[in-house]
Amino acid sequence: MKKVCKYTIISYGVIFCVLYLISCKKSDDRYVLDGLAQGTYYHIVFYANDTIGVKQDIKHIFNEIDNSLSLWNQNSIINKVNRNEEVELDSIFITNFRASQYFAELTDGSFDITVGELVRKYGFAEKDRENLTQRQLDSLLKYVGYNKISLNKNRLVKNFEQTKLDFNAIAQGYTSDRIATYFKNRNIKSFIIDVGGEVVCGEIKPNQQKWAVGIEKPIVSDKEAKTNNHSNKRRTQEIIYLQNASVVTSGNYRKFYIENGLKYSHTIDPKTGKPVTHSLLSASVIANNATTADALATSFMVMGLENTKKFLQKHKQYDAMLIYSNEIGEIQIWESENFSKYKK
Numbered sequence: 476m477k478k479v480c481k482y483t484i485i486s487y488g489v490i491f492c493v494l495y496l497i498s499c500k501k502s503d504d505r506y507v508l509d510g511l512a513q514g515t516y517y518h519i520v521f522y523a524n525d526t527i528g529v530k531q532d533i534k535h536i537f538n539e540i541d542n543s544l545s546l547w548n549q550n551s552i553i554n555k556v557n558r559n560e561e562v563e564l565d566s567i568f569i570t571n572f573r574a575s576q577y578f579a580e581l582t583d584g585s586f587d588i589t590v591g592e593l594v595r596k597y598g599f600a601e602k603d604r605e606n607l608t609q610r611q612l613d614s615l616l617k618y619v620g621y622n623k624i625s626l627n628k629n630r631l632v633k634n635f636e637q638t639k640l641d642f643n644a645i646a647q648g649y650t651s652d653r654i655a656t657y658f659k660n661r662n663i664k665s666f667i668i669d670v671g672g673e674v675v676c677g678e679i680k681p682n683q684q685k686w687a688v689g690i691e692k693p694i695v696s697d698k699e700a701k702t703n704n705h706s707n708k709r710r711t712q713e714i715i716y717l718q719n720a721s722v723v724t725s726g727n728y729r730k731f732y733i734e735n736g737l738k739y740s741h742t743i744d745p746k747t748g749k750p751v752t753h754s755l756l757s758a759s760v761i762a763n764n765a766t767t768a769d770a771l772a773t774s775f776m777v778m779g780l781e782n783t784k785k786f787l788q789k790h791k792q793y794d795a796m797l798i799y800s801n802e803i804g805e806i807q808i809w810e811s812e813n814f815s816k817y818k819k
Contacts, residue, residue, distance in 0.1 A: 503665070503681060512537040515671030516549060518785060520683055522617075522665040529661075536653050543567040544642045546591075556631050557591060557639040564629045571642050572647055578645075578770040579621035582786070585777040586622045587745035587772050591639030594743060597750065599629040612748040619745055624804025648723055655765075672724055673765045676717040685716040693726055693756035693798050693806065712798060712808075715817040716729060721765040725772035726757030740774040753779035754799045756806070761794040761817060766809060773794075780809070787811045 503522040508530060510517055519533070543565050547550045555562040564572075578586040592615055607615075623634040651668045655675040658666050666677040667686045669688055676686040692712035715722065727742055742751045758775035762768040771793060775783040780799050786796055794817070797809045 477803070489573070489634045499811050508533065508819060513541065513545065513650065513671065516669075517671070518669040519654065520667050521663050525661075527764075531653055532657060536657060537650065540567055540646065540650050540653065544571060544646045546641065546643070553640055553642060559633075559636045563655075564626075567630065567649075569626065571645055572631070573643055574649070574770065575642065575767055576621055578767075578774065580780070581790075582771075582774040582805045584621065584745055585774040586644065587619065588640045588785070589619045589621060589624060589638050592637070593619065593748055594643075594741075597741075597743065607748075616748045618741035619748065633726055644684075644725075644773040645766060645770050647671045648721070648765035648767070651675045651721070651765040666783045668765075670773070673721075673769050674717075674723065675721045675765045677719065677720045685718045688715050688722055689713070689718055690715060690722075690756070690796060691726070692722060713796065715761075716819060717761070717817060720761055720763065721768045722759060722761045723765055723768035723772045724757055724759040725753065725769075725776045727776060728753075743771065744777050751777055751779070753785070755797060756800060757778045757798045758783065759798075761798045761814070762792075763803050767793075784809065801802070 482699065503524050505522055506519070506526055507519065508519040510533075516539075521529075523529075541548050541551065543552045544567065546553060547666075548554065550607045552562055552564060552568050556568075572767070573586075575586065575588045579588075580633065600715060612813045618635045618637040618639075623638055625632045647670045651670045651673045654670070655666070655667050655677065656676065658664070658668075664678045665680055666675075667688075674688055676688070679685055689709075689711040690713040692710040725742070727732075743749070745753050753775060758772045760768040760772045760775065772795075775786070775795065775797070778786065780797060783795070783797060787793060791812065794814045796811075796814055799807050799809070801807050
C-alpha cells in the first residue's frame, strides 16, 4: 500500500498535515487502494494512522463475497444453487437474498434476481448469446419471478428447478457497504469506496471538505455507442458532494451489444423477459447505503422515466438524477426534489 498525495478519478482534495492544537499530534494520512475484483475495478481512499492489515482484510472481504455470490466462480454458493446442488447458504447469500426480495416487493417486481437464465441467454453473463423467439421467452418467463423462490432456514427453495439467480445488480453495492463497515469497525471514519461505480462516502475529509463524486455523461448516439462500447472513456455530467451517503449510477449506454442494427441493453425487464428499450439512459441514486442505491438504480432502469418519477415522488427518502433522451435525441435531466443540495 502506498501513501499518495494526488487525487484520482472521483475524489478531489489536497492533503494537509495539520497539528492538533492541544495534542500537537499529526493528523491521519491519506491512503489509496486501487485494483481489480468482481470483474471490475475498485478505488478506495481513506485517512488513517494505522493501516496494518487493511489491504489483506479488504482482499478477504472480496474473496468471501465472490465465494458466495459470484457467477464467475464455479464453486460459489450461487452457482451451486443454480445447478440445484445441495448447499448450505452463508450469511452473505442470505443477507443479499432478503435485501433483493425486499426491493422486489418495493418496486413491484422491477428488481428481480430470478432473471439469471435470461441474462445468460442474452449473452451478458457469457460470451455466447442466443436470438430468442417470443415462444422461447414465454417458456423462460415461467421460471422468472421473485415470488417463486423462498428461504427455509439456510436453504433456498425453488418452485421450479429451472429458475436461476443473479445477484449482480446488488452484490457490488453490498461489497462497498461491507468495506465501509470494516472501516468503521477500525475507527477509520473518513473514506470513499468505489467498487465498479457503487460508491460509499464516509465522514468529511480532514480539510473539512465533502467527497466529490462525478456522475458520468451518457453516450447517446448510435455512432458514439459503437465507437465507445466497452471503452474506458468517460465524461462527467455533474459533480456531487457527499458525506455519510452512497451513490450508484446504472445506465444502458455501456453494457450492451448491437446486432442487426438493434441495441440490446444489459438491463432485463423481468416482466417481459426483454432488454429495456425506453428513453432513460441512466439513473443515479443517492441513499444511506450502496446496497439500496444499487438495487434502486437498476430498478429505475427497468421502470423507465415516468414510473421512476412517480416512485421518487412517493418515496422522498431517496434522491436521484435521471438522464434521458428526448424525441430528437437530446440529453435531458430530471432531478428529485432534494437532489440540488448535493451540488453544493
